[in-house]
Amino acid sequence: MPQFDTHFFSSLLFWEWVSFGILLFLLYKYAFPGILNALDERERKIRESIEAAERSRAEAERRLAEYEARMQSAQQEAAELVAQAKVRVQHMMEENERRMAAEAERIKANAAREIEQERRKALEEVRRYTSELGLRIAEKVLERTLTDADHKRLADEALIAVAKDFEKS
Amino acid sequence: MESNPLHPFELHPYGEFHLFGLDITPNKAVIMMWIVIALASWLLYTAGRERRLVPTRLQSVAEMLVEFIRGMILDMMGEKGMRFFPFVATLFVFILFCNLLGLIPGAYTVTSQIVVTASFAIFVYTMSVVVGFALHGIRFFGILVPPGTPLWLLPLMIPIEIVSQLARPFALAVRLFANMTAGHTILAVLFGMVLSLPVFIGWLPFAFTIAISGLEVLIAFIQAYIFTILTCVYLGDAITLHGHSEGAH
Numbered sequence: 001m002p003q004f005d006t007h008f009f010s011s012l013l014f015w016e017w018v019s020f021g022i023l024l025f026l027l028y029k030y031a032f033p034g035i036l037n038a039l040d041e042r043e044r045k046i047r048e049s050i051e052a053a054e055r056s057r058a059e060a061e062r063r064l065a066e067y068e069a070r071m072q073s074a075q076q077e078a079a080e081l082v083a084q085a086k087v088r089v090q091h092m093m094e095e096n097e098r099r100m101a102a103e104a105e106r107i108k109a110n111a112a113r114e115i116e117q118e119r120r121k122a123l124e125e126v127r128r129y130t131s132e133l134g135l136r137i138a139e140k141v142l143e144r145t146l147t148d149a150d151h152k153r154l155a156d157e158a159l160i161a162v163a164k165d166f167e168k169s
Numbered sequence: 170m171e172s173n174p175l176h177p178f179e180l181h182p183y184g185e186f187h188l189f190g191l192d193i194t195p196n197k198a199v200i201m202m203w204i205v206i207a208l209a210s211w212l213l214y215t216a217g218r219e220r221r222l223v224p225t226r227l228q229s230v231a232e233m234l235v236e237f238i239r240g241m242i243l244d245m246m247g248e249k250g251m252r253f254f255p256f257v258a259t260l261f262v263f264i265l266f267c268n269l270l271g272l273i274p275g276a277y278t279v280t281s282q283i284v285v286t287a288s289f290a291i292f293v294y295t296m297s298v299v300v301g302f303a304l305h306g307i308r309f310f311g312i313l314v315p316p317g318t319p320l321w322l323l324p325l326m327i328p329i330e331i332v333s334q335l336a337r338p339f340a341l342a343v344r345l346f347a348n349m350t351a352g353h354t355i356l357a358v359l360f361g362m363v364l365s366l367p368v369f370i371g372w373l374p375f376a377f378t379i380a381i382s383g384l385e386v387l388i389a390f391i392q393a394y395i396f397t398i399l400t401c402v403y404l405g406d407a408i409t410l411h412g413h414s415e416g417a418h
Binding site: 001002003004005008009010011012013014015016017019020022023024026027028030031032033034035036037038039042043045 | 178179180182186188190192193194195196198199202203205206209210213214216217218219220221222224227231232235236254255256258259260262263279281282283284285289293346350
């Protein structure tokens with residue numbers, strides 16, 4: 001086999017190690033640092049991106065929970081307000097009704113009192129008028145004027161009647 | 170000359186160069202190594218320069234490669250093993266590019282040279298032993314005793330483990346060399362048949378070469394992966410000292 005020809009051994013060995021040494025130097029100095037850096041850099045970036053994404057997600061979830069809680073409390077508050085408003089409206093309506101009923105009662109009573117007064121006044125008037133009328137009629141009927149003798153007689157009769165009544169009692 | 174299927178593995182010196190008495194004359198394999206380091210460093214440099222958050226295609230491939238090797242190291246050696254990342258990654262890239270570029274017709278597969286794979290294997294194994302002794306001192310001999318071994322089995326287990334340890338660099342070297350050599354030899358044999366047979370039957374081995382070439386691309390990846398993962402396993406054993414004895418791969 002040509003590979004066992006020792007004639008080329010020294011040259012092959014020499015150049016093999018020189019070549020290997022040069023390649024090692026060149027790669028160590030110029031190639032590997034760049035490639036390894038790029039790999040590390042990418043690893044770092046990817047890890048950072050994932051961590052940032054994780055953080056954002058947690059933040060978003062936290063905010064969502066916060067908003068939900070806030071919304072729930074707002075809804076609760078709104079419901080409370082509505083309930084309060086209903087109660088107040090109810091109270092107001094009841095109050096109104098009561099006041100209106102009282103007013104109506106008062107008006108009715110007033111009216112009744114006034115009617116009663118008017119009635120009494122009217123009756124009074126009618127009475128006065130009738131007595132006047134009676135007096136006038138009586139005056140007309142007793143056209144002739146009473147004389148002193150008549151006065152005397154009448155007074156005597158009255159005295160006798162009183163005395164009679166006194167004696168009886 | 171074409172009839173010899175081992176012809177593609179032959180090397181010819183380009184000129185005559187010596188350094189301190191050492192013959193370092195370039196040949197086709199050496200030229201391929203230069204192309205490999207030029208191409209690999211250029212591609213990975215370009216990929217590493219991008220540094221985009223959304224990667225380009227080249228950047229994606231380079232990052233996949235780096236992640237893949239980092240995964241192997243973390244699996245086999247743990248966090249402490251990342252010190253060896255530049256070495257392990259360079260080893261993988263070098264072997265992978267040698268394997269893949271060798272598939273281009275007319276190119277040369279550097280990893281089909283036993284001396285290349287053997288020197289990597291011996292270096293890796295020696296490094297694992299040195300790391301083991303540096304981290305654990307004399308206790309590193311404990312790697313010869315798999316956990317849970319009964320005491321009376323020790324006289325049997327220790328020699329077996331020594332052999333297993335010594336087989337490691339050998340297996341590592343031969344596995345890569347043999348796989349690369351075999352694939353190319355099969356391709357050479359099939360092409361020889363295509364050329365020597367008449368067309369009405371010659372299309373058959375030609376069709377095979379297409380399938381085998383596809384398989385060779387896969388093998389180029391797999392062998393680079395196996396060499397690297399075993400490097401990680403040996404270094405991992407040295408670091409963790411658990412003495413997992415892995416079977417033959």
